[in-house]
Amino acid sequence: xxAVTPDSGLHYVEDFTRNKASLPGRQQPWVVALREAxxxxxxxxxxxxxxxxDWKYTSVAPIERGRFLLSSGQPRAVDKxxxxxxxxxxxxxxxxxxxxxxxxxxxxxxxxxxVSIASLATLLERRRSGIETQFEAAAxxxxxxxxxxxxxxxxxxCVHLAKGVRLDAPIHLLFLSVTYGLAAHTxxxxxxxxxxxxxxxxxHAALGTPVYFTNTVTDIVLGRRAQIEHHKLQQESxxxxxxxxxxxxxxxxxxxxxxxFALGAAxxxxxxxxxxxxxxxxxxxxxxxxxxxxxxxxxxxxxxxxVPRGTSRELYKGVLDDASRAVFNGKVIVHPDAQRSDAxxxxxxxxxxxxxxxxxxxxxxIWADDVKCCHAATVGxxxxxQIFYLRSRGLDEETARALLTYGFAAEMVQRIEHPELRQRxxxxxxxxxxxxxxAEVLS
Amino acid sequence: xLKIDNLHVRxxxxxxxxxxxxxxxxxxxxxxxxxxxxxxxTLGNVLAGREGYEVTQGSVVYEGRDLLxxxxxERAAAGVFLAFQYPVExxxxxxxxxxxxxxxxxxxxxxxxxxxxxxxLKLVREKLAVLHLKDELLHRAVNEGFSGGxxxxxxxxxxxxxxxxxxxxxxTDSGLDIDALKMVADGVxxxxxxxxxxxxxxxxxxxxxxVVPDRVHVLAHGRIVRSGGPELARELxxxxxxxxxxxxxxxxxxx
Ligand SMILES: Nc1ncnc2c1ncn2[C@@H]1O[C@H](COP(=O)(O)OP(=O)(O)OP(=O)(O)O)[C@@H](O)[C@H]1O
Ligand SMILES: [Mg+2]
Numbered sequence: 001x002x003a004v005t006p007d008s009g010l011h012y013v014e015d016f017t018r019n020k021a022s023l024p025g026r027q028q029p030w031v032v033a034l035r036e037a038x039x040x041x042x043x044x045x046x047x048x049x050x051x052x053x054d055w056k057y058t059s060v061a062p063i064e065r066g067r068f069l070l071s072s073g074q075p076r077a078v079d080k081x082x083x084x085x086x087x088x089x090x091x092x093x094x095x096x097x098x099x100x101x102x103x104x105x106x107x108x109x110x111x112x113x114x115v116s117i118a119s120l121a122t123l124l125e126r127r128r129s130g131i132e133t134q135f136e137a138a139a140x141x142x143x144x145x146x147x148x149x150x151x152x153x154x155x156x157x158c159v160h161l162a163k164g165v166r167l168d169a170p171i172h173l174l175f176l177s178v179t180y181g182l183a184a185h186t187x188x189x190x191x192x193x194x195x196x197x198x199x200x201x202x203x204h205a206a207l208g209t210p211v212y213f214t215n216t217v218t219d220i221v222l223g224r225r226a227q228i229e230h231h232k233l234q235q236e237s238x239x240x241x242x243x244x245x246x247x248x249x250x251x252x253x254x255x256x257x258x259x260x261f262a263l264g265a266a267x268x269x270x271x272x273x274x275x276x277x278x279x280x281x282x283x284x285x286x287x288x289x290x291x292x293x294x295x296x297x298x299x300x301x302x303x304x305x306x307v308p309r310g311t312s313r314e315l316y317k318g319v320l321d322d323a324s325r326a327v328f329n330g331k332v333i334v335h336p337d338a339q340r341s342d343a344x345x346x347x348x349x350x351x352x353x354x355x356x357x358x359x360x361x362x363x364x365x366i367w368a369d370d371v372k373c374c375h376a377a378t379v380g381x382x383x384x385x386q387i388f389y390l391r392s393r394g395l396d397e398e399t400a401r402a403l404l405t406y407g408f409a410a411e412m413v414q415r416i417e418h419p420e421l422r423q424r425x426x427x428x429x430x431x432x433x434x435x436x437x438x439a440e441v442l443s
Numbered sequence: 444x445l446k447i448d449n450l451h452v453r454x455x456x457x458x459x460x461x462x463x464x465x466x467x468x469x470x471x472x473x474x475x476x477x478x479x480x481x482x483x484x485t486l487g488n489v490l491a492g493r494e495g496y497e498v499t500q501g502s503v504v505y506e507g508r509d510l511l512x513x514x515x516x517e518r519a520a521a522g523v524f525l526a527f528q529y530p531v532e533x534x535x536x537x538x539x540x541x542x543x544x545x546x547x548x549x550x551x552x553x554x555x556x557x558x559x560x561x562x563x564l565k566l567v568r569e570k571l572a573v574l575h576l577k578d579e580l581l582h583r584a585v586n587e588g589f590s591g592g593x594x595x596x597x598x599x600x601x602x603x604x605x606x607x608x609x610x611x612x613x614x615t616d617s618g619l620d621i622d623a624l625k626m627v628a629d630g631v632x633x634x635x636x637x638x639x640x641x642x643x644x645x646x647x648x649x650x651x652x653x654v655v656p657d658r659v660h661v662l663a664h665g666r667i668v669r670s671g672g673p674e675l676a677r678e679l680x681x682x683x684x685x686x687x688x689x690x691x692x693x694x695x696x697x698x
Binding site: 384385386388389390391392393394395396397399403404406407408409410411414438 | 492514515516519525527530531533534535536540541545548552584601605
């Protein structure tokens with residue numbers, strides 16, 4: 001055993017110092033101050049280690065050792081057809097390559113009045129952009145990665161929905177990684193004012209199988225009765241590292257639908273925090289992780305019921321094959337004032353191999369007395385009775401297993417309302433099975 | 444078509460079938476009756492090839508082949524069909540897709556051309572009409588959330604679609620309302636054919652009023668202890684199985 005002393009991300013500090021003069025907002029004092037403060041925070045925290053309770057099962061040492069480099073210049077040119085193949089039909093498409101918005105690859109159709117979609121980089125170049133307050137709010141940086149992100153952020157999407165506007169076509173944020181060795185620190189903001197509606201797809205993918213590091217943050221603020229669907233699709237290169245944080249603040253009677261489909265990356269960690277801050281707010285957090293070979297996929301979610309009459313629903317499913325490993329940690333905290341909260345959380349896992357491993361930990365903390373809360377976690381294998389039933393009808397064992405695995409996971413796909421997204425996810429899920437199934441399998 | 448000779452089967456270390464013999468010829472309908480726990484479902488499972496059923500003695504010959512040598516899917520392709528006493532739910536998998544995959548898997552194994560969606564749909568419509576079934580069940584996941592009766596009807600629908608040569612129906616009539624029972628019986632009768640045989644496990648005379656069997660057998664203590672014509676079922680309905688105790692003692696005391 002060689003004892004590795006963590007260098008607390010010194011490489012990342014040096015890389016920042018070398019490149020900060022070419023980061024967006026370099027002439028804006030508020031941006032410069034924000035970056036410097038965030039970097040100091042990162043330095044103080046250092047990369048988490050396995051001694052941190054929240055990182056007990058996930059080692060980020062490879063990210064430290066990887067010494068990924070900030071991509072501060074122009075992104076590499078990318079073939080448009082390759083991008084189009086990833087884009088969902090009928091969406092407002094924003095494409096980012098190695099952490100930089102590429103307008104020529106993007107396609108945002110005429111937006112209804114009251115909707116604005118801007119790239120973060122352009123807002124950082126403004127003296128007053130309206131997003132400063134959001135950064136102030138986030139200044140406590142829950143993790144070293146969030147601090148590193150604020151220091152190094154290159155780009156992202158800023159979506160603003162004015163009161164009462166409803167955007168029918170989804171916003172597809174496509175973050176593509178194409179270059180070996182780079183770190184992409186992207187940050188997106190969504191402000192949904194009262195009674196506004198939108199569907200946002202946050203999609204991380206790669207061209208080829210480069211090794212890189214994605215460190216992404218998304219903040220969503222929902223005004224009264226606003227409704228936001230946020231679908232995260234993580235399809236990184238199987239050799240990539242992916243760290244993501246999503247936070248959502250929910251005002252009165254607002255509704256957040258969050259899904260996380262984690263299919264790619266060598267190591268992926270997603271933190272989702274939903275704060276029910278207004279009475280009657282509702283959130284549903286769904287997720288599906290599918291891992292094989294030696295993939296490691298970690299989800300940490302936290303739902304804070306801060307005020308009365310909030311509803312939260314959470315269902316995460318996992319399918320683990322080979323020597324893959326997954327972590328699910330779901331906290332639901334019902335604070336003392338949050339009477340009549342209603343929370344349900346479930347995590348179900350299917351292990352297809354005896355070498356696959358899951359650490360699941362649903363955590364309910366209840367500090368109010370008049371509440372309805374439940375949680376459940378299961379870990380199982382394919383059912384012999386179901387396999388026999390299918391084989392007795394003529395299916396060979398491999399097809400039977402593929403069909404049952406699909407059936408287990410498909411529930412998460414079925415819950416997606418948007419037809420094109422549902423179809424895409426269904427195809428991706430079928431593509432991950434040991435045997436190809438046709439498209440009509442979904443019930 | 445099917446010849447079972449002195450079959451001994453252990454399940455979870457316990458001997459359940461203890462020297463069962465039965466011969467079924469093409470075109471015949473055999474009813475198997477007997478008390479709970481006698482081994483009727485065990486027999487069906489062994490014939491369909493379920494794992495965990497250890498044959499310690501005896502043989503099963505189906506159309507001149509050693510049936511016990513075959514994998515479950517090979518038996519299906521060879522024409523063996525078991526309608527489950529408790530049909531299994533397969534969440535997330537569309538019923539139509541499942542049925543087409545099953546039918547095509549069998550056809551492929553038999554070297555027959557597969558049916559495309561259109562041909563399959565046409566076949567489905569024909570069979571639905573014969574069975575007076577609503578096609579609503581086809582659009583749902585396999586058996587998921589189906590009522591007990593709907594699951595049984597779905598088994599009969601599969602039977603009609605897959606057109607096996609040897610159909611074993613394990614209490615398909617249990618839990619059915621009168622109309623559904625009639626439908627199941629009509630379905631079976633419509634499929635009666637000189638080339639096809641049925642083994643019908645049931646607890647009730649009711650089904651046998653509609654599907655008149657050629658032979659009725661009583662399975663108890665792991666063996667066929669009595670066989671007769673249709674009148675045997677009526678006799679059992681009147682008398683129950685108390686008389687079996689004597690047989691059991693005999694069997695228990697035997698070598
Ligand atoms: N997997 C198993 N493990 C242990 N015992 C089993 C198993 N399967 C069957 N048995 C036992 O074997 C015996 C026969 O069961 P079987 O299901 O064949 O009965 P049956 O005749 O179909 O009864 P019923 O009329 O209630 O359906 C029972 O005592 C049952 O408990
Ligand atoms: Mg039985």
